[in-house]
Amino acid sequence: MDGYLGSYATLGITLLAGALVFVGAFSANRVLRPRRPSVSSGKFESYECGLDPVGGDWAQAQIRYYVYAYLYALFAVESVFLFPWAVIFDRPGFGGAAVVEMAIFVAVLALGLLYAWRKRVLRWA
Amino acid sequence: MTTADLLLVALGAVAVGAGVLVVSTRHIVRAGLWLVVNLLAVAGCYLVLAAELVAWVQVLLYVGAVVVLLLFAVMLTRAPIGASDDLDRPRWPGALIGGGAGLGLAALFVSGYRWSRVDLPSPGTATALGEQIFTAWVLPFEVVGVLLLAALIGAIVVSRPDIGSR
Amino acid sequence: MTTDIAAETLKLPSLDYAALAPMLILFGVGCVGVLVEAIAPKKARFPVQLVLAVLGIAASLTAIVLAAGTEKVTAAGAVAVDGPGLFLQGSIAVLGLVALLLISERSLERGGAFVAQAAVTANSEADRDQATRGSGATEVYPLIIFSLGGMMLFAAANDLLTMFVALEVFSLPLYLLCAMARRRRLLSQEAALKYFLLGAFASAFFLFGIALVYGYAGRVDFAGIHAAVLDSPNDIALLYIGLAMVAIGLLFKAALAPFHVWTPDVYQGAPTPVTALMAACTKVAAFGGLLRVLYVAFERSQWDYRPVLGAIAVLTMLVGAVLAVTQTDIKRLLAYSSIANAGYVLVGVLAISKAGLASSLFYLVAYGFSVLAAFGIVTLVRDADGEATHLSRWAGLGRRSPLYATLFTFLLLAFAGIPLTSGFTAKFGVFAAAIEADQTWLVIAGVITSAIIAFPYLRVVVMMWLSEPGESTPAVSLPGALTAAAVTIGAAATLLLGIVPQPLLDMTENAAHFVR
Numbered sequence: 001m002d003g004y005l006g007s008y009a010t011l012g013i014t015l016l017a018g019a020l021v022f023v024g025a026f027s028a029n030r031v032l033r034p035r036r037p038s039v040s041s042g043k044f045e046s047y048e049c050g051l052d053p054v055g056g057d058w059a060q061a062q063i064r065y066y067v068y069a070y071l072y073a074l075f076a077v078e079s080v081f082l083f084p085w086a087v088i089f090d091r092p093g094f095g096g097a098a099v100v101e102m103a104i105f106v107a108v109l110a111l112g113l114l115y116a117w118r119k120r121v122l123r124w125a
Numbered sequence: 126m127t128t129a130d131l132l133l134v135a136l137g138a139v140a141v142g143a144g145v146l147v148v149s150t151r152h153i154v155r156a157g158l159w160l161v162v163n164l165l166a167v168a169g170c171y172l173v174l175a176a177e178l179v180a181w182v183q184v185l186l187y188v189g190a191v192v193v194l195l196l197f198a199v200m201l202t203r204a205p206i207g208a209s210d211d212l213d214r215p216r217w218p219g220a221l222i223g224g225g226a227g228l229g230l231a232a233l234f235v236s237g238y239r240w241s242r243v244d245l246p247s248p249g250t251a252t253a254l255g256e257q258i259f260t261a262w263v264l265p266f267e268v269v270g271v272l273l274l275a276a277l278i279g280a281i282v283v284s285r286p287d288i289g290s291r
Numbered sequence: 292m293t294t295d296i297a298a299e300t301l302k303l304p305s306l307d308y309a310a311l312a313p314m315l316i317l318f319g320v321g322c323v324g325v326l327v328e329a330i331a332p333k334k335a336r337f338p339v340q341l342v343l344a345v346l347g348i349a350a351s352l353t354a355i356v357l358a359a360g361t362e363k364v365t366a367a368g369a370v371a372v373d374g375p376g377l378f379l380q381g382s383i384a385v386l387g388l389v390a391l392l393l394i395s396e397r398s399l400e401r402g403g404a405f406v407a408q409a410a411v412t413a414n415s416e417a418d419r420d421q422a423t424r425g426s427g428a429t430e431v432y433p434l435i436i437f438s439l440g441g442m443m444l445f446a447a448a449n450d451l452l453t454m455f456v457a458l459e460v461f462s463l464p465l466y467l468l469c470a471m472a473r474r475r476r477l478l479s480q481e482a483a484l485k486y487f488l489l490g491a492f493a494s495a496f497f498l499f500g501i502a503l504v505y506g507y508a509g510r511v512d513f514a515g516i517h518a519a520v521l522d523s524p525n526d527i528a529l530l531y532i533g534l535a536m537v538a539i540g541l542l543f544k545a546a547l548a549p550f551h552v553w554t555p556d557v558y559q560g561a562p563t564p565v566t567a568l569m570a571a572c573t574k575v576a577a578f579g580g581l582l583r584v585l586y587v588a589f590e591r592s593q594w595d596y597r598p599v600l601g602a603i604a605v606l607t608m609l610v611g612a613v614l615a616v617t618q619t620d621i622k623r624l625l626a627y628s629s630i631a632n633a634g635y636v637l638v639g640v641l642a643i644s645k646a647g648l649a650s651s652l653f654y655l656v657a658y659g660f661s662v663l664a665a666f667g668i669v670t671l672v673r674d675a676d677g678e679a680t681h682l683s684r685w686a687g688l689g690r691r692s693p694l695y696a697t698l699f700t701f702l703l704l705a706f707a708g709i710p711l712t713s714g715f716t717a718k719f720g721v722f723a724a725a726i727e728a729d730q731t732w733l734v735i736a737g738v739i740t741s742a743i744i745a746f747p748y749l750r751v752v753v754m755m756w757l758s759e760p761g762e763s764t765p766a767v768s769l770p771g772a773l774t775a776a777a778v779t780i781g782a783a784a785t786l787l788l789g790i791v792p793q794p795l796l797d798m799t800e801n802a803a804h805f806v807r
Contacts, residue, residue, distance in 0.1 A: 061200035084255030279467035
């Protein structure tokens with residue numbers, strides 16, 4: 001375990017430990033808990049202030065949330081490009097040009113945000 | 126078999142298994158969640174293959190943003206939260222075509238590369254990718270910005286019923 | 292550190308701004324268009340957007356003319372500026388300008404062909420209300436400009452990745468535009484959804500193909516692939532399957548059988564001016580990309596792909612011609628006609644020669660003008676519910692409005708390839724190139740299908756002239772200045788390219804050399 005993969009060994013071990021804790025906690029729960037199967041269906045109903053639940057469990061979401069989700073995806077893409085840019089823009093050979101390139105990219109996306117703002121997409125109504 | 130080989134095989138198996146579950150489950154929300162497993166396993170493959178930045182981008186963008194977008198899209202529909210029967214109607218033709226294409230491509234790769242060995246390239250760090258993106262691929266990079274802008278305008282125009290009044 | 296040494300020797304790519312200007316101008320104008328949408332008052336948007344778009348395309352065209360004769364690869368190998376590239380870009384600009392005239396027409400219908408609020412539930416009260424009264428969305432202008440910019444980049448892209456980005460840039464706005472027809476909203480939304488889903492599927496094929504080709508060649512730029520076809524140590528099967536998948540993506544965009552199934556539905560459901568844009572400009576861009584991939588990157592595999600693509604060409608011509616016979620809707624009829632025409636262009640492409648390249652370029656331009664004028668006339672034949680596209684409604688149109696019936700007859704004859712129209716010159720060109728390249732079987736199939744497809748065209752002609760106008764024959768609306776200009780330009784070009792094709796033939800002949 002050395003070299004490139006070795007540098008990720010810590011991460012791998014952490015993930016493994018996390019999974020073990022998770023599995024351990026649930027197994028312990030299963031072993032230790034009392035077991036009282038119920039025949040009545042009441043145990044499986046969600047509790048609504050003493051009332052029986054009414055209606056279905058699935059509401060159609062408003063389309064406006066989709067635009068928020070898309071805006072999130074959009075700026076996630078933008079930030080992902082910022083990482084490689086941030087580590088190279090001050091290197092010899094890049095400098096102003098790389099800054100301008102990123103500025104154009106960010107400006108184009110900011111234009112989209114401006115449009116969304118002007119169309120009151122960002123307003124929570 | 127080195128550690129890398131073992132990891133790659135294991136992650137690949139997870140990816141394929143999760144992928145099969147994505148298309149075969151009857152719960153549409155679970156299909157989205159299995160997709161998370163699939164994408165994470167693929168991210169693991171990238172990581173093993175020394176494509177560091179791409180792996181983390183996969184986690185950030187696909188597991189983070191795209192799956193959220195997908196689940197929002199599911200929530201827009203009237204699809205029920207439980208099992209639904211109309212999710213997998215043409216089962217056998219679909220399985221045949223999908224499985225056939227997958228196996229065919231697998232056979233192609235096996236016959237194409239056999240046991241040829243390829244040394245891992247130097248890790249695809251943010252620095253390495255940054256140098257590539259901001260030198261050789263500047264123009265496509267900027268055009269991607271335009272694409273995202275066009276998609277945002279389009280998404281707003283086709284989705285908001287109150288847009289025309291402003 | 293090795294990276295430091297690399298950084299010192301790194302050079303930023305030299306961007307030849309003059310050569311890239313046509314695309315950069317359009318992308319810039321599109322962004323300004325978005326800005327106008329965001330800040331201009333509602334009333335002012337339409338005139339501002341129209342003027343902006345026309346000026347932008349005109350500026351782009353000027354840049355193309357100024358760059359004429361350039362032969363170089365720029366932007367670090369991402370873009371090739373050469374004869375065919377510039378010619379295709381110029382065609383996209385000119386045809387896009389004419390389509391823009393159709394798109395901007397607002398006198399036929401209050402607010403133009405586009406709906407203001409595409410998200411209103413179809414057939415609801417609010418939807419019926421906005422169909423007759425609402426003003427149209429002006430976001431279509433930046434979307435169209437982005438799309439045209441993407442098409443230009445697609446025709447000039449010199450590596451598969453740039454090509455993929457360009458493919459998405461020009462497709463995505465088209466998917467959206469399809470969903471925005473003012474009338475028959477359900478058909479329009481269905482068209483958009485079908486186009487989007489199948490388009491995404493085709494893009495996935497294209498992308499997978501790129502991966503396989505990269506696996507074979509280790510490069511994605513066309514010169515690199517060209518070199519690797521000879522001397523790559525990898526299994527040639529990777530290359531074949533990769534090329535097949537890349538080709539599927541391109542054939543889908545060009546609407547060639549068996550990847551054409553979206554075409555009739557989308558052409559029918561989309562707003563007619565957008566259909567015109569797709570039939571003219573998308574076809575030019577898609578064949579531009581196909582030509583560059585086949586001629587520049589995979590020229591050395593021509594003996595392998597030619598029979599397969601030849602079979603596709605024959606199938607396309609047959610499907611287009613035979614199914615056109617059964618159509619009862621004029622937009623679907625024109626859609627199948629466009630499929631058949633794509634087959635004829637492919638015959639020219641498969642000559643894999645200078646003559647084949649030149650004749651394909653000529654065909655694309657000639658067909659583009661004719662189809663723009665034809666769809667322009669379709670927008671004019673209308674009643675209170677919008678366009679009357681069912682063929683039975685066209686019966687007796689010749690008595691009601693002889694001028695437009697004459698024009699439409701002329702355009703149909705051009706599609707059929709009657710001498711003295713551009714259709715004849717174009718078909719003659721591609722068939723001659725194919726015979727010269729020993730592809731006689733393609734020409735035989737082409738001639739037979741030309742005879743078949745003449746039948747539906749003539750049926751429309753007979754219907755227009757020899758039937759009595761009935762109760763349901765709609766009046767032809769008086770076109771506004773913009774539609775009149777578009778139809779005139781299209782019909783005049785169809786006539787001129789039929790009578791004096793030589794200037795354009797010379798131009799395509801001079802342009803027909805790819806830079807590698």
